[in-house]
Amino acid sequence: MNKINTAVLVSGGGTNLQAIIDREKSGGLPHVKLALVLSSQENAYALERAKNAGIPAFAFSKKKLGSQAAFEAALIGKLEEYGVELLVLAGFLSILSADFTKRYERRIINIHPALIPSFCGEGYYGLKVHEAALARGVKITGATVHFVNEIPDGGEIIAQKAVRIYSGDTPEKLQKRVMKQAEWKLLPAALEKVAAELADS
Numbered sequence: 001m002n003k004i005n006t007a008v009l010v011s012g013g014g015t016n017l018q019a020i021i022d023r024e025k026s027g028g029l030p031h032v033k034l035a036l037v038l039s040s041q042e043n044a045y046a047l048e049r050a051k052n053a054g055i056p057a058f059a060f061s062k063k064k065l066g067s068q069a070a071f072e073a074a075l076i077g078k079l080e081e082y083g084v085e086l087l088v089l090a091g092f093l094s095i096l097s098a099d100f101t102k103r104y105e106r107r108i109i110n111i112h113p114a115l116i117p118s119f120c121g122e123g124y125y126g127l128k129v130h131e132a133a134l135a136r137g138v139k140i141t142g143a144t145v146h147f148v149n150e151i152p153d154g155g156e157i158i159a160q161k162a163v164r165i166y167s168g169d170t171p172e173k174l175q176k177r178v179m180k181q182a183e184w185k186l187l188p189a190a191l192e193k194v195a196a197e198l199a200d201s
């Protein structure tokens with residue numbers, strides 16, 4: 001089977017990366033080869049997860065590199081070195097330039113912890129997304145996987161899954177439920193779908 005060399009880009013704990021690793025190990029990602037993990041944070045626990053799984057992993061600090069252009073050049077250097085054809089943003093907290101997203105058009109997917117177009121775009125990341133959903137009083141939220149273009153959370157939607165909100169929810173409780181019921185299932189499934197389409201094209 002033709003496998004697509006895939007990189008996962010992270011910044012933090014990497015539970016979504018772990019969900020992808022676990023799905024791959026159990027044979028659920030037949031079109032995906034996990035070739036590389038790149039982090040925007042040198043101390044991200046996601047790097048440990050990658051190492052434990054035997055996946056090459058590297059961190060680049062935008063601050064140390066001095067500019068967005070230098071940061072993206074470093075990422076592209078590794079992506080090319082490892083022959084990466086598909087990128088997954090899994091809790092990657094750095095915004096990518098239009099030059100970068102155009103270079104990998106329809107080859108970057110992202111997971112967002114809400115039902116786009118709700119609670120998305122610039123400034124909506126991590127717990128802030130769940131705080132906003134609770135503040136607005138919606139009864140249903142969820143997660144969305146979408147292609148990445150130059151507009152934050154603006155690319156074509158690939159998959160969504162709804163999650164209920166209960167009275168007494170805190171942002172932390174809600175974040176955990178959205179991860180468990182939606183993100184950790186939705187992202188590996190969407191990744192396999194996109195990789196299978198690329199493999200067949």
Ligand code: GRF
Pocket residue numbers: 010011012013014015016017046090091092111112113126179183
């Ligand atoms: C997830 O909620 C993801 O949707 C968001 O950032 C969080 C990352 O969590 N973009 P983790 O690093 O995968 O544990």
